[in-house]
Amino acid sequence: MRLSRSFLPTLKENPSEAQITSHRLMLRAGMIRQTAAGIYAWLPTGLRVLRNIANIVRQEQDAIGAQELLMPTMQSADLWKRSGRYDAYGPEMLRIQDRHERDMLFGPTNEEMVTDLFGQAIKSYKELPQVLYQIQWKFRDEVRPRFGVMRGREFYMKDAYSFDLDHAAAVDTYRRMMLSYLRTFQRLGVRAIPMRADTGPIGGELSHEFLILAPTGESGVFFDSALEEQDWVGENIDVNDRGALGAFFTNLTSFYAATDEMHDEAAWASVPAERRREGRGIEVGHIFNFGRKYTQSMDIAVSGPDGAPLHPEMGSYGIGVSRLVAAIIEASHDENGIIWPESVAPFRAVIINLKNGDTQCDAICEQLYAAAPGHLLYDDRAERAGAKFADADLLGHPWQLIVGPRGAKEGKVEVKNRRTGERTEETVEGALALIQKTGC
Template sequence: MRLSRAFLPVLKESPSDAQIVSHKLMLQAGLIRQTSAGIYAWLPLGHRVLQKVEQIVREEQDRIGQEMLMPTIQPADLWKESGRYEAYGPEMLRIEDRHGREMLYGPTNEDMITALFRDDVKSYRDLPRMLYHIQWKFRDEVRPRFGVMRGREFLMKDAYSFDLDEEGAKKSYYRQLLAYLRTFRRMGIKAVPMQADSGPIGGKLSHEFLVLAPTGESEVFYDAAFDEMDLEREGLSYEDDAGLEALFEEVTSHYAATDETHDEARWDAVASADQRTGRGIEVGHIFYFGPKYSEAMGLKVSGKDGDMVTPMMGSYGVGVSRLVGAIIEASHDDNGIIWPEAVAPWKVGLVTMRADDAATVAAAEDLYAKLDAAGAETLYDDRDERGGVKLGGMDLMGLPWQVIIGPRGLKNGVVEVKNRRTGEREELTPEAALAKLTA
């Protein structure tokens, strides 16, 4: 992408109404723009990151389930049938269509997926099943703030498991636990699973995943064992029930909780040298709630012995749009965003220091074409603008690598390659820079 042709509206000043780093940088770097309270348009730069995050979530979910798509607008009758319509609270946006039918903008989909499954699944042979979708949701927050971290409209992955019994349901829960740990690790962040309150979704087994960041909304308390724990379990199969249960037992054997579920007695039992405290941002939540929805909505299947059985259920949410903000909170410096490579909008930022120098422009054009041909996603700043402005913009946008081409370096046959995260710079021939960035 040539920056001269891109819609990337960068703000020169830090927005005064933004309270946290991610909100400021997302506005300043041109990722989002607010359209109304708690609702944002995702501009091209932000949309590219959102798609990268969404795709990682999708790839890990595809390993254990099937993707579908449910509507944003739901009939109120489903929520009345499950008993949640009045209980959910004012965060639910309730509306009427032109025929006077009560509808709502869905904040989650337990009720709808249960009804869909009930209408088509009749036998134990159709279990277990794991279904998910990635869809926009709406919760009418009374005080939306912090940009995409606590907005009213947000993109979410929600998955739902159906199992014949509690033993099978727990296996589904363990699979999602591992999928979440792998998802966050692939994004370059570490999210600690913590015992959580089930809230309006309900259930007796619940964990939320928090990214550690100084600006986190929750106070967290956790055992230092999580700092060294191999949470991703490379090589562990999703079909290895014993291995999945061992992972769950290891995770739950060490203390980790937010201020909402903090237990002082258990915390005191953790050696003082191993006690860690800080702030955390919730990016995912998993629940096992058994027959809560299937029983309320009459979902039954014929069991192996012919008797009717009520399936056990769980639900598993990831805040896809919220993750973009959380990654920035965990990965930035005074100059701007520092994207992990897996979610960066482009891998390389290519800068010409002198747009009026023919040799510099020719070298940049040649390298840009070769990077593009090699599949290295590159944002080429070809504007007739001062070099300092271009470099500042690249730091703000946070692309993992910068290639800086100027007349002085070209006289010596080199370009400068900068690692955005470490700040390390090295001078390489254009051919060596190409090899490094496409390895």
């Protein structure tokens, strides 16, 4: 993309309505614009980040055998009445009537719909397990939406739902999903710590939230620093190796980690003092086993091994894709702007032409731009160098390819690493090789 022709409305000043860093920087970097309270339009660069995150989430879900589908945002209230949740859910549910006065709702979650779809198609225990997921928009009518996309009313998330024969099989699925989440967050360039979570009125013992450490997090977190030294992603673990997966899960969950809601002072006291860590965290994912709550309440059964009807055991697994955009910024920025992990950055690098109209500068910039179409942003504006550097830092591109008259005469490009600030001088080929080698 050429910056002179792009729809990228950056702001020099901090917007007064933005209370936290990610909201300020997303508005200043031209990633989003508010259209109503808690509802945002995603502009081209913001959408590129959103899609990059969604694609990594999708790849890791596919890797454990989950199957993607797409459910509608509008749902019939009849499904929720079958489960008993329609009246119990609360005012966060946006209830609507269509022209025929049928009760509808803008889906805040999809347990009822996916359970009904499962029941229509799966009839035998031999067809289990099934793990279905989607990446879709949802709506919860928050009474006080705030913090930009961190706590908006409309949000984009991955929600997965598993159906298993019994509790032992459901635990295996839960552990595969745990590993998938850890690998996902590593690829996104963040460390999200799994913490024991409340199972609520449904009960059970399997529930974990994933939190990214950031000073602006809404939750207090307490964890054993030994977690930071663990093999979080289990790189050598086959997700179908039940024994290895169980050992990995047991080891990972043996270390203390809890939000303030689940904090246990007695258990915390048993952690060596030098390993205790406290801070704030942003929830970006939640995995939860809830047994047969929905298959029983909606009377969804398959034929079991003995021929008798059997209600499969279920779990749900969410990742806040749009929230992750903000959470990554909260965890990765400096006073000049965003610092994107390479895997999710809207562009791998920006080309900064320090002298538009100079034959050699223009030629090298065009050569760079043509070599990696779609991955580079070319700042070809007739702006002073300071403004170009400021926008490059604000937008957070992992690399800056700086082309000026002196270097252009020698066929050289100055390469700046946004995260470290390190600068090197490279040939055109060397600069391209560097960003392609490190890019995801």
